[in-house]
Amino acid sequence: MKKKLFLALPLLALLCLAMVGQTLGQNRMPGVHENDQFIYTITAFWNSNNQSATVPADLLSVNETRWYNVTISSISNSNVSSNDIWHFANGTESTAVVVQNVASGTSYVMKGLVEITSANLGPNDLLYDSADDPRRINQTVSVDYGNNKRDTNAISFSYPLTDTSTGATGYGTEAYYFDKATGILVAKTDSSVSSGENVTIVMLLVGTNLWPITIVPSLASASSSSASGSPQVFGVPLPILVLVAVVAVLIVAIAAVVVLHGRKRHRRKTRR
Secondary structure (H helix, E strand, O other), X not given: OHHHHHHHHHXXXXXXXXXXXXXXXXXXXXXXXXXXXXXXXXXXXXXXXXXXXXXXXXXXXXXXXXXXXXEEEEEEOOEEEEEEEEEEOOOOXXXXXXXXXXXXXXXXXXXXXXXXXXXXXXXXXXXXXXXXXXXXXXXXXXXXXXXXXXXXXXXXXXXXEEOOOOOOEEEEEEEEEEEOOOOEEEEEEEEEEXXXXXXXXEEEEEEEOOOOOOOOOEEEOHHHOOOOOOOEXXXXXXXXXXXXXXXXXXXXXXXXXXXXXXXXXXXXXXXX
């Protein structure tokens, strides 16, 4: 009887260890915390071969963006709640309360512009542990913020496009970059190219209370060079003038963020 018990105990221990290992492997948790704040700029670029064409209204609206602010309000297991504010040049704002699951990628309340995934993912890991989202991390690269560099998970992919109104064909390219330690989105590009029209929307992190950002973020990656020799913003080729425009917008946005935070601090001191 004792012999059987001695044999059973090691087997039981191995089984428990296997179950614990499986649970830990599936446990995806956020790396952000309450009151973490992230500020972004959003810029749209457009050109057309049709001289009579006009810039789409939705792109003009995007370029009226002053900043997009995400403040983490609460954490519950793998669910992250945030208060998002989209602030425009004319002083108007659009607000949203967003709740998303960093494990599945599901948004339960509203879908914001900024995705958050679980912390400490690596190359070939699924962005979300969901069969509905096949995106996998391609590589971990280094993002230079001036005073420090942060490991960042990069995802990029392309797909064919067809304009249902004109029948024109082309392709779309999307690239996402998530800070490895926190799982927060730090950059996103969405680009579509066709025979008659090119559109690119760039979203960049320009301010946060977690680490200092003293220069415009740029990637240090072996894949950052373009075969065509064109400059790139987070892996997406852009014309030289567009790249200069991005840098100029970011410098203005960073200055605006610094002024905004200064005003907020002054108001808080005054209230005290």
